[in-house]
Amino acid sequence: MADMKGKTLFISGGTRGIGKAIVYAFAKEGCNVAFTYASSADTATQIIADIESTYGVKCRAYKLDILEPTTYKDVYKEFDEDFDRLDYFISNAIISGRAVVGGFGPFMRLKPRGLNNIYTATVDAFVVGAQEAAKRMEKVGGGSIISMSSTGNLVYTPNYAGHGTNKAAVEAMVRYAAAELGEKNIRVNAVSGGPIDTDALKAFPNYEEVKAEVVRRSPLSRMGVPEDLTGACKFLCSNDSSWLTGQTIVVDGGTTFQ
Numbered sequence: 001m002a003d004m005k006g007k008t009l010f011i012s013g014g015t016r017g018i019g020k021a022i023v024y025a026f027a028k029e030g031c032n033v034a035f036t037y038a039s040s041a042d043t044a045t046q047i048i049a050d051i052e053s054t055y056g057v058k059c060r061a062y063k064l065d066i067l068e069p070t071t072y073k074d075v076y077k078e079f080d081e082d083f084d085r086l087d088y089f090i091s092n093a094i095i096s097g098r099a100v101v102g103g104f105g106p107f108m109r110l111k112p113r114g115l116n117n118i119y120t121a122t123v124d125a126f127v128v129g130a131q132e133a134a135k136r137m138e139k140v141g142g143g144s145i146i147s148m149s150s151t152g153n154l155v156y157t158p159n160y161a162g163h164g165t166n167k168a169a170v171e172a173m174v175r176y177a178a179a180e181l182g183e184k185n186i187r188v189n190a191v192s193g194g195p196i197d198t199d200a201l202k203a204f205p206n207y208e209e210v211k212a213e214v215v216r217r218s219p220l221s222r223m224g225v226p227e228d229l230t231g232a233c234k235f236l237c238s239n240d241s242s243w244l245t246g247q248t249i250v251v252d253g254g255t256t257f258q
């Protein structure tokens, strides 16, 4: 994707799993990359050194807590010190552990606090991150914004009601953003992944069961890996998708069809 050379991607949650795979995939295309981390400061430092020496692009990382979405504004100020343009924004980071208690579990155990935390981290964080991104993209004549989503909003996935409903909400927010940002030549889409083998999935109490079920359901007979989602993200940021906005691309190894 030659058109990515010299452009800049900003992605939340670039230290692990899908976010890390996207950081590497874009850097490989010659794109400068800014990413955020929550607790993995050392990992972020290692990734920066590796990306810059391997791909010769500029890479920086900033601390962000998506449970405090308005702090995105401060993170973008740091970004502005390091980069003079923003072309692509991907809202990828997700919370886990204590923050999702009451939001991650069977229906009868759901509690407003956990559910609200997931909304804050999924929808509010997308909104503030994308608003700040759009202000910068407007200055360079346009850009592409993506929210990571998951097929748990399409099919029943045990314990996933909190995340599934909020992914449905963020996909709706993507369409609203797309409708209003098109006039600035900014396209907004979602990439909805089937189950991918990452730390987030390992947090499922029935991880082994989920994995076996995915392999059984997929016509491709395997679990998803983070790199399976990078192609759709690159496509949505390239000129090859220049008339594509307000959509969700489902990348699920065929698991939601049957």
Ligand SMILES: NC(=O)c1ccc[n+]([C@@H]2O[C@H](COP(=O)([O-])OP(=O)(O)OC[C@H]3O[C@@H](n4cnc5c(N)ncnc54)[C@H](OP(=O)(O)O)[C@@H]3O)[C@@H](O)[C@H]2O)c1
Pocket (backbone or CB within 6 Å): 012, 013, 014, 015, 016, 017, 018, 019, 036, 037, 038, 039, 040, 041, 064, 065, 066, 067, 091, 092, 093, 094, 095, 096, 148, 149, 150, 151, 192, 193, 194, 195, 196, 197, 198, 199, 200, 201
């Ligand atoms: N795994 C799946 O099956 C799957 C499938 C489809 C879509 N997705 C979506 O893809 C995205 C990435 O998922 P993943 O599985 O790659 O997740 P992951 O491996 O758990 O990584 C989560 C990332 O988010 C960051 N993070 C955690 N808590 C944060 C906080 N409070 N504030 C800011 N950042 C925080 C982490 O940073 P630190 O390392 O610093 O903690 C890390 O970079 C999510 O939106 C997820 O819903 C996942």
